[in-house]
């Protein structure tokens with residue numbers, strides 16, 4: 001069943017690319033660059049390409065008549081087996097183009113889904129990709145069926161093809177339902193897992209695919225996440241301990257990369273995978289300064305974050321690959337638009353001191369100092385305070401102990417919720433329920449870092 005709907009493997013095929021560019025679209029240098037990278041990642045050999053400027057795509061064939069015959073000639077000339085569109089095509093446009101050109105035609109969404117399908121390694125990533133692929137296929141099956149039934153009704157026959165499609169459609173609907181249920185379970189489990197780690201501050205890496213997230217993760221935490229020059233190399237989330245200099249251990253997680261016009265179904269399916277980012281205390285948004293389209297890529301990432309509802313978090317923009325010629329000039333342009341950004345090189349380990357300083361600074365923005373009054377018998381809470389914060393002093397009285405502690409504001413919120421008597425000496429408690437994500441924090445600026453230490457070191461078992 002599952003294999004049935006997976007888009008056919010396009011490995012080793014020869015492909016011709018096509019794109020319609022509207023007046024509002026931005027791109028740099030070659031408008032087919034990114035598609036070409038995607039097509040190569042999917043294993044095809046790119047042999048040629050066409051670009052047409054027009055604001056309204058042709059309703060039947062997306063490209064205009066002249067361009068379609070140009071495309072057909074290119075396909076014949078290069079003996080290509082596949083045409084890949086950078087735009088999203090309707091099922092009928094795909095069919096019409098296939099008929100006119102005489103070869104298989106796929107669109108950008110199908111290509112991205114294909115790459116995700118071949119890179120999915122974990123059970124969760126496979127579920128997410130399968131769901132996204134089925135949801136993409138379903139309207140296409142349905143329309144194919146309607147289209148066929150109209151034809152077959154004309155001759156008064158019900159063909160076996162039609163029956164098969166109807167069966168397939170029903171199976172697809174059932175499978176979508178199952179997958180959604182399975183993913184919901186994964187999401188709930190993840191939520192519990194992530195919530196279980198809330199004693200530690202968490203920092204999540206997000207960014208365009210191939211920006212260098214996994215390389216940075218490996219450099220900072222000695223993790224061994226695959227970091228290669230390949231799009232969508234990482235499709236799951238890894239969380240590791242990062243010993244933040246002059247701070248202590250925090251959790252760092254690396255996750256799936258984003259891309260312009262990320263298929264909507266994929267964003268929805270990868271919700272569980274992005275749970276860590278949703279609950280993180282801050283985001284490190286990595287951008288690739290070796291890419292001429294870096295500004296567009298940054299905006300694309302912000303729009304996916306918005307779609308996921310996690311754009312309200314304190315975020316530091318890391319402009320990576322600063323070691324590459326031309327990257328420093330590009331960084332200046334980025335910095336003009338986004339002043340809170342830092343140039344780094346994950347592979348050459350440049351900018352790491354400033355990075356640690358800015359992250360510590362950002363995390364300390366969020367600290368409060370409290371006086372907590374506890375029952376003498378409440379050793380458990382005293383131990384917890386020592387674990388999540390820095391105990392500055394303890395005073396024992398006949399009936400109580402008063403703990404003077406500096407800790408993340410969200411934990412202070414928890415103390416309050418649990419009914420403990422607290423006095424806020426410095427800082428402010430969060431306005432929203434502290435276990436919910438997404439309260440707005442100030443953006444960090446370079447400056448004095450207030451180090452704190454955690455009395456209980458995090459063990460590897462704490463990190464799944």
Ligand SMILES: Nc1nc2c(ncn2[C@@H]2O[C@H](COP(=O)(O)OP(=O)(O)OP(=O)(O)O)[C@@H](O)[C@H]2O)c(=O)[nH]1
Pocket residue numbers: 207208209210211212213214215216226227228229230231232233234235255256257258320321322323324344345346347348
């Ligand atoms: N020159 C240079 N190359 C880098 C740097 N950081 C990463 N790279 C290279 O960029 C490519 C992509 O790196 P990854 O770390 O896999 O990127 P990613 O953001 O995890 O990518 P996805 O998992 O596909 O989203 C690899 O070939 C890295 O070696 C850097 O600072 N400088």
Ligand SMILES: [Mg+2]
Pocket residue numbers: 213214215226227233234255
């Ligand atoms: Mg990666």
